[in-house]
């Protein structure tokens with residue numbers, strides 16, 4: 001593809017690292033409503049500013065940057081309500097194509113979601129800004145406290161990022177996986193209890209004092225797990241449904257349980273500029289994401305990490321142009 005030329009307010013970034021993501025894998029395997037395939041893809045990246053057009057303040061060519069691939073329009077009815085992640089235009093105006101040498105950042109992203117990369121952070125760590133923003137958003141409206149018990153269903157990249165964040169908040173965390181390898185990783189990241197999904201009901205009774213947990217985070221995107229997730233939460237607890245299921249999926253819940261036990265089922269999607277700022281400061285400070293990087297590949301071999309991910313190998317891979 002031709003290298004794009006930045007116009008007023010735009011910034012051309014030379015990619016230094018782009019990460020694989022579960023969403024990319026879904027797009028690669030079965031297509032995705034938000035990522036047209038065939039098409040360019042990759043949306044978690046960091047790099048160096050190659051060229052800047054007029055009308056951009058605070059950045060210069062050669063600056064090391066980190067960014068996300070979207071920003072709200074600030075004008076639509078949802079933006080006016082302050083629900084920036086639900087902006088009517090946020091998905092239409094996102095940029096894809098981070099598995100490339102260059103990416104062009106449009107004005108609305110430059111203005112809201114472009115940051116200088118701190119020297120202490122590697123380019124691959126900096127590329128976590130986007131997935132971490134999603135996970136920050138997932139917990140943003142909750143009041144997770146130190147004494148809380150949290151169950152995370154799924155120990156993929158998103159489940160593990162939830163684990164890191166929940167531990168930072170001081171909660172006790174139990175996490176499930178389908179593979180021993182993933183449980184080992186979760187243990188190394190300080191999960192209090194790791195358990196294979198099929199052994200969950202028994203392990204949970206002990207973990208949650210017979211009550212059920214305060215929060216469940218569904219991070220698998222499997223309809224069966226969405227449905228089961230309400231079995232593990234206590235009365236008055238919250239189930240956060242993070243993992244997107246295939247389009248057209250329907251799930252069913254026991255209305256009696258939702259009503260009399262006052263359960264909260266909460267869908268979460270994407271992130272707001274405030275979530276990105278929070279993620280940016282977490283990456284500079286207490287959160288170490290580097291254990292989630294399973295390896296790196298040159299751009300020409302971009303299919304290899306996706307083959308590995310579809311075989312259940314590794315968490316996230318860096319693609320380096």
Ligand SMILES: [Zn+2]
Pocket residue numbers: 021022023043044130131
């Ligand atoms: Zn992603």
Ligand SMILES: [Zn+2]
Pocket residue numbers: 072073074075076077078079080086087088089090
């Ligand atoms: Zn909007």
